[in-house]
Amino acid sequence: MNERILISGAGIAGQTLAYWLARHGLRPTVVERAPGLRTGGNGVDVRDHATEVAERMGIMARIRAAAADVGGITFVDGAGKGVARIDMGRLGSGGEVEIMRGDLVALLHEAAGSGVEHVFGDSIRALTQDADGVSVSFESGGTRRFDLVVAADGPHSAVRRLAFGPPERFVRHMGHYFAFANADSALGQDRRVTMYNVPGKMAGLYRSGNHAQAKSYFIFRSGPLAYDHRDVEAQRLLLRAAFERETSWRVRELLDGALGDPDFYFDALSQVRMPSWSSGRVALVGDAAHCATPASGAGAELSIVGAYRLAGELATAADHLTAFRRYEEGHRALVERKQQIGPNVRLMVPKNRLGMWARNAFARLPVMGAMASVERLMRPADAAPLPGYGAAVAT
Numbered sequence: 001m002n003e004r005i006l007i008s009g010a011g012i013a014g015q016t017l018a019y020w021l022a023r024h025g026l027r028p029t030v031v032e033r034a035p036g037l038r039t040g041g042n043g044v045d046v047r048d049h050a051t052e053v054a055e056r057m058g059i060m061a062r063i064r065a066a067a068a069d070v071g072g073i074t075f076v077d078g079a080g081k082g083v084a085r086i087d088m089g090r091l092g093s094g095g096e097v098e099i100m101r102g103d104l105v106a107l108l109h110e111a112a113g114s115g116v117e118h119v120f121g122d123s124i125r126a127l128t129q130d131a132d133g134v135s136v137s138f139e140s141g142g143t144r145r146f147d148l149v150v151a152a153d154g155p156h157s158a159v160r161r162l163a164f165g166p167p168e169r170f171v172r173h174m175g176h177y178f179a180f181a182n183a184d185s186a187l188g189q190d191r192r193v194t195m196y197n198v199p200g201k202m203a204g205l206y207r208s209g210n211h212a213q214a215k216s217y218f219i220f221r222s223g224p225l226a227y228d229h230r231d232v233e234a235q236r237l238l239l240r241a242a243f244e245r246e247t248s249w250r251v252r253e254l255l256d257g258a259l260g261d262p263d264f265y266f267d268a269l270s271q272v273r274m275p276s277w278s279s280g281r282v283a284l285v286g287d288a289a290h291c292a293t294p295a296s297g298a299g300a301e302l303s304i305v306g307a308y309r310l311a312g313e314l315a316t317a318a319d320h321l322t323a324f325r326r327y328e329e330g331h332r333a334l335v336e337r338k339q340q341i342g343p344n345v346r347l348m349v350p351k352n353r354l355g356m357w358a359r360n361a362f363a364r365l366p367v368m369g370a371m372a373s374v375e376r377l378m379r380p381a382d383a384a385p386l387p388g389y390g391a392a393v394a395t
Ligand SMILES: Cc1cc2nc3c(=O)[nH]c(=O)nc-3n(C[C@H](O)[C@H](O)[C@H](O)COP(=O)(O)OP(=O)(O)OC[C@H]3O[C@@H](n4cnc5c(N)ncnc54)[C@H](O)[C@@H]3O)c2cc1C
Pocket: 008, 009, 010, 011, 012, 013, 014, 031, 032, 033, 034, 038, 039, 040, 041, 042, 043, 044, 101, 122, 123, 124, 152, 153, 154, 155, 156, 157, 158, 159, 180, 265, 285, 286, 287, 288, 293, 294, 295, 297, 298, 299, 300, 303
């Protein structure tokens, strides 16, 4: 019986997986490199089957209560005058809710609760598989034995590197870099995302209706840049170099704020595409398996649904190899659909002035018609019901 399961990463995928493994009577341990939960980030969407999973966890009402409550996007010119807008409220078909990433991580952590062992401030240094299990040594120095290991440690997954090979084989650069940071809450329009573009760049402000604080975000087009992805100072320099010559709108203020913010978060817009999500006794879930980028708007959804399926298959299949195969068969079509991010990127960061003009014209079309095409793109590929895996709905 594969009972003792080590999960690397206490993000959205890791917490959801821990919750469901414990609900199915298995024994998850979560190891997280950071000293505590990482609660940064902007709004993420819980929709369609992820909504159903959250209902089954008994937390959907709390997710709705904490909703970011953002009404839409306003595109502005250099003087801050609105030139086009998209109202997101009319999109929702799957009972979807946008929630700040940190609020969602905290809710999932609370739901996973005391039945799950959490180890913060440590990470996996090496692992060795054999027929009966996996011997894991940790950066802190200890060694422990588990039946299975699951990587839920994001797009730069250390476990994926150990069990599957170097990232160059699986990580695809999508031509852009992005950054998120905290911003002055006096800036921007309440309950709206405000975006300012120059060709190939976007600076934006995110003002949730539920939080006093504002978030800034930036995207710029670029081929792959050489830097250590863990070196935050190098990341700040790259963002500065991309935006320091932009003086219109609020770009200067947002940039200064972001560069001084301890929660500053920067990464390449890159996707993870793996031929298989398991190797022996090690499996991948969430961004470690199939990062679609924040531009997909689907990272949370894919993580929640994938983690639910993986836990359910491990609880019901005869062995872990069958469970891993069924998990992948059930989840891959949705992932592939959500990895088609081209239209979203063109909407947020048009390449040139013609693209900006076309985007603004598109956004001015009668709203429902314009949004319908985006909605079709975002809809899951298969509407087959989510398996129950014998777990009663939490109350
Ligand atoms: C700080 C932060 C802010 C983000 N902001 C946004 C946002 O605004 N919008 C958006 O769409 N997406 C954002 N994301 C990404 C989003 O959370 C994911 O796309 C999606 O939810 C998938 O979740 P995940 O659990 O696979 O990955 P994540 O939520 O990224 O969680 C991965 C976890 O693994 C931990 N970890 C990493 N390496 C190791 C290691 N070696 N050992 C142990 N633990 C490790 C990380 O600290 C993190 O807690 C953000 C991610 C982070 C970490």
